Amino acid sequence: EPEVTQTPSHQVTQMGQEVILRCVPISNHLYFYWYRQILGQKVEFLVSFYNNEISEKSEIFDDQFSVERPDGSNFTLKIRSTKLEDSAMYFCASKRQADQPQHFGDGTRLSIL
Amino acid sequence: GQQLNQSPQSMFIQEGEDVSMNCTSSSIFNTWLWYKQDPGEGPVLLIALYKAGELTSNGRLTAQFGITRKDSFLNISASIPSDVGIYFCAGLFNAGGTSYGKLTFGQGTILTVHP
Numbered sequence: 001e002p003e004v005t006q007t008p009s010h011q012v013t014q015m016g017q018e019v020i021l022r023c024v025p026i027s028n029h030l031y032f033y034w035y036r037q038i039l040g041q042k043v044e045f046l047v048s049f050y051n052n053e054i055s056e057k058s059e060i061f062d063d064q065f066s067v068e069r070p071d072g073s074n075f076t077l078k079i080r081s082t083k084l085e086d087s088a089m090y091f092c093a094s095k096r097q098a099d100q101p102q103h104f105g106d107g108t109r110l111s112i113l
Numbered sequence: 114g115q116q117l118n119q120s121p122q123s124m125f126i127q128e129g130e131d132v133s134m135n136c137t138s139s140s141i142f143n144t145w146l147w148y149k150q151d152p153g154e155g156p157v158l159l160i161a162l163y164k165a166g167e168l169t170s171n172g173r174l175t176a177q178f179g180i181t182r183k184d185s186f187l188n189i190s191a192s193i194p195s196d197v198g199i200y201f202c203a204g205l206f207n208a209g210g211t212s213y214g215k216l217t218f219g220q221g222t223i224l225t226v227h228p
Contacts, residue, residue: 056215
């Protein structure tokens, strides 16, 4: 069964550094998402992306965050200047059609030192 | 913003017992989803509900979309050790017939099954 794949599985970065988290959504999917889960807490929406543009973003997704779909297969989340509170699991999700449920990757654990 | 209250926070049960968990919201959702998350992995979809009153089963799992569109429950019958994990409800609100799919998640129910 097709899967959403995310790399790396664990990223350790110094505070203030830029980080890029990578995702390969399921190949025929058209809607793409990033979510965040701080340890022990619920999953929180960050951003949705459709038709090569951001369609919705949460208050968490400030100017330090950006997303890109540089080619037909990758979907990336960039954090420009990381903060300690950015430490979390970051999940990528995708779906084919508006009325279908999202499928999640296994996440990237981001640790900011 | 929309908030989901999921209960209970945790459950400790014996293998073979039935389990029930639920989510409530102060606002309506068009779609309710139930996901399971194992340690170190992403949420895996268990059941999707699209219509108020809908009752859907997936093996030993049964979920219902509340008539008011503000609640949903998940039942697991005859639990087994591999049911251990965190169960999340998630709601989707579709305004005006268009949706980009922002999901609002509950806080999760941690399920422990003793053999």
